Amino acid sequence: MVNAYVPADLGEALRLLQEKTVIPYAGGTDIMVHPQAEAAYLFLRQLPELNQICTTDQYFVIGSAVTYQALLTQTAVRLPDILLQACRQVAAPPIRNLGTLGGNICNASPAGDTLPVLYALDASVRLARLEPAVRDCQNLTPTIGYRILPLRQFIQGVRRTCRRPEELLIEILIPQTHDTLTYYEKIASRKAQAIAKLSFAGAASVSQGQLQRLALAFGSVGVTVVRDSLIEAKIINGSYDPEAAVQAYAALLRPITDQRSTASYRKTVCLNLARDFLTAVQAQVTAGRRGR
Amino acid sequence: MRGEALYVDDLVIEGLLYGRLLHSDRARARIRSIRLPKLPPEVTVVDWRDAPARNQIHIVQDDMPIFAKDEVAYVGDVILMLVGPDEQELQNLLSRIQIDYQELTPVLDPQLSQQVFFDYHYGHGQVEQAFAEADHIFSETFHTGLQEQAYLEPNGLIAIPGNRKMTVRGSMQCPYYVKTALVRALGEAADQVQVVQEVTGGGFGGKEDYPSVLACQLAVAALKTGRPVKCILNRREDMATTTKRHPSRCHYKVAVKAGQVTAMDIDVLMDSGAYTTLSPVVLQRGIIGAPGVYRIPNLRVHGQARKTNTVPNGAFRGFGAPQTFFAVEMMMSHIAAALNQEPLAFKARQLVSQGDETSTGGRYHFYVSLPDLIKRAEELSHYREKRQAYARQTAQRYRRGIGIALIYHGCGFTGNSERDFIKAVVKLKKRTDDRVEVLASNADIGQGIKTTFAKIVADQLALPLEQIIVNNPDTDKVPDSGPTVASRSLMTVGQLLAQAAARLKQVWEPGKEQVIEEHYQHPEYMIPFDMDRFAGDAYPTYSWAVSVVELELDRLTGTADILGAWGIFDVGVPIDYNIVQGQMQGGFLQGLGYACMEHLTYSPAGVPQQTSFTDYIIPTAADVPNLVTDLVNNPFSHGPYGAKGAGEMPMVGVAPAYLEALEQAMNCGRLEHVPFTAEDVLDRLSDADGHLHPDFDTWTWQSKSEAESQPADPRQRKG
Numbered sequence A: 001m002v003n004a005y006v007p008a009d010l011g012e013a014l015r016l017l018q019e020k021t022v023i024p025y026a027g028g029t030d031i032m033v034h035p036q037a038e039a040a041y042l043f044l045r046q047l048p049e050l051n052q053i054c055t056t057d058q059y060f061v062i063g064s065a066v067t068y069q070a071l072l073t074q075t076a077v078r079l080p081d082i083l084l085q086a087c088r089q090v091a092a093p094p095i096r097n098l099g100t101l102g103g104n105i106c107n108a109s110p111a112g113d114t115l116p117v118l119y120a121l122d123a124s125v126r127l128a129r130l131e132p133a134v135r136d137c138q139n140l141t142p143t144i145g146y147r148i149l150p151l152r153q154f155i156q157g158v159r160r161t162c163r164r165p166e167e168l169l170i171e172i173l174i175p176q177t178h179d180t181l182t183y184y185e186k187i188a189s190r191k192a193q194a195i196a197k198l199s200f201a202g203a204a205s206v207s208q209g210q211l212q213r214l215a216l217a218f219g220s221v222g223v224t225v226v227r228d229s230l231i232e233a234k235i236i237n238g239s240y241d242p243e244a245a246v247q248a249y250a251a252l253l254r255p256i257t258d259q260r261s262t263a264s265y266r267k268t269v270c271l272n273l274a275r276d277f278l279t280a281v282q283a284q285v286t287a288g289r290r291g292r
Numbered sequence B: 001m002r003g004e005a006l007y008v009d010d011l012v013i014e015g016l017l018y019g020r021l022l023h024s025d026r027a028r029a030r031i032r033s034i035r036l037p038k039l040p041p042e043v044t045v046v047d048w049r050d051a052p053a054r055n056q057i058h059i060v061q062d063d064m065p066i067f068a069k070d071e072v073a074y075v076g077d078v079i080l081m082l083v084g085p086d087e088q089e090l091q092n093l094l095s096r097i098q099i100d101y102q103e104l105t106p107v108l109d110p111q112l113s114q115q116v117f118f119d120y121h122y123g124h125g126q127v128e129q130a131f132a133e134a135d136h137i138f139s140e141t142f143h144t145g146l147q148e149q150a151y152l153e154p155n156g157l158i159a160i161p162g163n164r165k166m167t168v169r170g171s172m173q174c175p176y177y178v179k180t181a182l183v184r185a186l187g188e189a190a191d192q193v194q195v196v197q198e199v200t201g202g203g204f205g206g207k208e209d210y211p212s213v214l215a216c217q218l219a220v221a222a223l224k225t226g227r228p229v230k231c232i233l234n235r236r237e238d239m240a241t242t243t244k245r246h247p248s249r250c251h252y253k254v255a256v257k258a259g260q261v262t263a264m265d266i267d268v269l270m271d272s273g274a275y276t277t278l279s280p281v282v283l284q285r286g287i288i289g290a291p292g293v294y295r296i297p298n299l300r301v302h303g304q305a306r307k308t309n310t311v312p313n314g315a316f317r318g319f320g321a322p323q324t325f326f327a328v329e330m331m332m333s334h335i336a337a338a339l340n341q342e343p344l345a346f347k348a349r350q351l352v353s354q355g356d357e358t359s360t361g362g363r364y365h366f367y368v369s370l371p372d373l374i375k376r377a378e379e380l381s382h383y384r385e386k387r388q389a390y391a392r393q394t395a396q397r398y399r400r401g402i403g404i405a406l407i408y409h410g411c412g413f414t415g416n417s418e419r420d421f422i423k424a425v426v427k428l429k430k431r432t433d434d435r436v437e438v439l440a441s442n443a444d445i446g447q448g449i450k451t452t453f454a455k456i457v458a459d460q461l462a463l464p465l466e467q468i469i470v471n472n473p474d475t476d477k478v479p480d481s482g483p484t485v486a487s488r489s490l491m492t493v494g495q496l497l498a499q500a501a502a503r504l505k506q507v508w509e510p511g512k513e514q515v516i517e518e519h520y521q522h523p524e525y526m527i528p529f530d531m532d533r534f535a536g537d538a539y540p541t542y543s544w545a546v547s548v549v550e551l552e553l554d555r556l557t558g559t560a561d562i563l564g565a566w567g568i569f570d571v572g573v574p575i576d577y578n579i580v581q582g583q584m585q586g587g588f589l590q591g592l593g594y595a596c597m598e599h600l601t602y603s604p605a606g607v608p609q610q611t612s613f614t615d616y617i618i619p620t621a622a623d624v625p626n627l628v629t630d631l632v633n634n635p636f637s638h639g640p641y642g643a644k645g646a647g648e649m650p651m652v653g654v655a656p657a658y659l660e661a662l663e664q665a666m667n668c669g670r671l672e673h674v675p676f677t678a679e680d681v682l683d684r685l686s687d688a689d690g691h692l693h694p695d696f697d698t699w700t701w702q703s704k705s706e707a708e709s710q711p712a713d714p715r716q717r718k719g
């Protein structure tokens, strides 16, 4: 017998999460691949707090229960194109109508399509729970406590995050950077409805011939998305040219061979794409210098 | 579409028990002992000891046991069945059964197999002399992979024991095959076995032989328990343990003189898997088609199917032809390139035509429409222009290619089987309400045979379609009009129905029940086929097809986008245009999967590695957004309204067309196997960059003028 709870607002959801053993259920598209007969599910889709998309001074704020389809069709906020590109390549319309960004993150699969992009955009997540101090005091309305973690810290391994059992992921925060070059490729065996063999997201901000910001993120080639600040820093400060950077990534990336692809393919393509992206970045830098 | 159809799993049957199969998890082993957990009273074990007559399943031969007795021959071999009221309980119990195996080294590579199941030779002309006189001699080896049918509905049946009667219902293509297997396995008289086809969610050949296996297992279980027993394979189980397309290795040696192919010496090896199932017939069709659509004056063909400790391979759309047509089309294309000729022009100069001898010394009795199909394909695809343009492209990352393949399908059964074994019978039963029921054993498995049968009969009788009834075949009601295979149902059985309907019309008496029976007659023009010598007309006629694929390769990722795809077909005359288009489009995708995606491998221990749709990737419509399929009419005098075979063709030509296009886009030499995945593309591209040595290339080329063997240079190839 499956139990399900349908809270009306975030407060109720967090209370249920604290009092009962329930599994947060957003679109269910990961959960329902292996449904558990005995489990109790906490539905999140209907929560208004988790369904908003807005901007603040610094951030794009996306509710964790916003579906891919909603992200792709909303017109309120001009989201980074690279994120939309990744969303467009998730599965096929039926899954995009249900699947959420929050689910993609909390599922923490190294093949999650939005993760390399979110890593490259320096995204953070906001988690919420009922404050323990208030729990016993029945007269007070319980207050909700929040914490914000960089996504890279939040995801710890294959299907492992540092979400505490009583926490919900409520928002994804994406800094409003001014990237002058973004690059995204998902490599899968077919055009729709396929798990990535690997994916690559690159973002760079070049201003007047100066590389200000650089991010390269690789999906499906490690236990989590791979991003290396040291290599990026060396590229930014000029110690690595594209080829040297590619060599550094060659030493870093250790993909595996599985039923979907081979280690050598994954690595070769990652490096090909990194090289292609870095060459384009360099061209932008050179052009900017010339323009000065 | 009303969504009313019920699969066998949806049937509600009183007193039903479930059967779950225990599959071997070793590829080759003796069974020393089996330790069962303590079984609750409601659970019954069914194994080889329970087979009432003989522990063998009749397919073509009888080598597959109903339940493995003391040895297993592949991962998936069925050892026993647990039967009980609760499926989940059975599953839990299954996982607690312990088998003590004595492991033997499995044979996974047919080239290393010592056990030859089938070995055929045929040929004609003076092969040695032709090679001695040749200007050029080319040789090359090709490989094709496994392929899973990937029908929508997994295999599943219910066996229902009755009073001195065993009924089996479910998903199948060939009710009378299942019936024959049951009669032999149970030792029953034919009238004590009834087989009923239920709505079947696709087959593609995968429900031609396998249902006989499951039917025997379930019937034994139903006999033992005295209760109806149902088994629906789950997807992983179905993918891991039921028949697939035979992997092949084809070696071609070809003599060319004055720009024409004068001889072919062909050696075909098919991987039969653990049991023979339909391998002899698949191999026969494969080797008969091995010289392709070309006039080859001197021919020698050798074919073998050998045993390996892998899933038994069986029927699958095309039935041996996708393997050899792939090889011959690639071979012809490679020879053209070596001789600096445009492949299509080279091929077009040596096509067979009406009156020519077939590979087996039969005759192409009817008009060969290939030139018309090529013309149409060129009009639609602009193949030649693009082929030339793409040979000159200089782009680095994205490069294009276009390829074409020419194929046929030998319509219906191979050789004299219709005359000697099948002897198809159909009946039309006119009821008192003047509605007419079609009584034939052919199963609608999604290919639309109910529609086309009804259209034929309705038209002959000048009745509205609604007045024709076509039910799912039940062997207690329909005569044996043969199996649902090889595009024979419409061409052969449909013709019998047309004749029966014409006769009914002559004797039609309103309000009266009338039954008309029609028997197969072998076309008088056919040159009798000698199965021992492979001589005579292998098929009554041929359908023809041209496939064109245009793609753009991303050299950084090895992935290719299909820019355009065209399939031009001569199916005689389509009885139902939409159905034929459906077949052609679906078949094209299946061919595309075969060409570049559908990758199925075994671990060194013989365990299949891709057993779900997450890992075994079949194409979706998104992979070919712009597919054009077109028909050119060429009526067949002996088919209903001129119809002949259709369903196999769209599958067969795609792989060679795709690979020819890919070769052009890659521009680094010959390709020689399918599936050719993105991984393969990148491996090959990095080989060409000089990082690795090409050891894949089996191509040799001897020229008289130079009198020496030219080593393969993958960079030499020109578009």
Ligand SMILES: Cc1cc2nc3c(=O)[nH]c(=O)nc-3n(C[C@H](O)[C@H](O)[C@H](O)COP(=O)(O)OP(=O)(O)OC[C@H]3O[C@@H](n4cnc5c(N)ncnc54)[C@H](O)[C@@H]3O)c2cc1C
Binding pocket: A023, A024, A025, A026, A027, A028, A029, A030, A031, A032, A033, A044, A064, A065, A089, A090, A091, A092, A095, A098, A099, A100, A101, A102, A103, A104, A105, A106, A107, A111, A112, A113, A114, A163, A167, A168, A169, A170, A193, A194, A195, A196
């Ligand atoms: C056919 C199919 C195709 C797919 N294709 C792709 C693809 O191409 N690319 C891709 O990346 N993914 C794919 N997926 C996986 C899946 O659709 C995505 O990961 C999706 O984003 C998951 O979102 P969801 O809302 O459905 O997650 P759910 O299934 O609801 O949840 C996933 C996990 O996250 C937890 N969770 C969800 N929301 C929260 C929250 N707010 N707070 C705390 N925990 C939470 C759940 O408890 C669960 O553990 C596919 C899945 C299917 C079934």
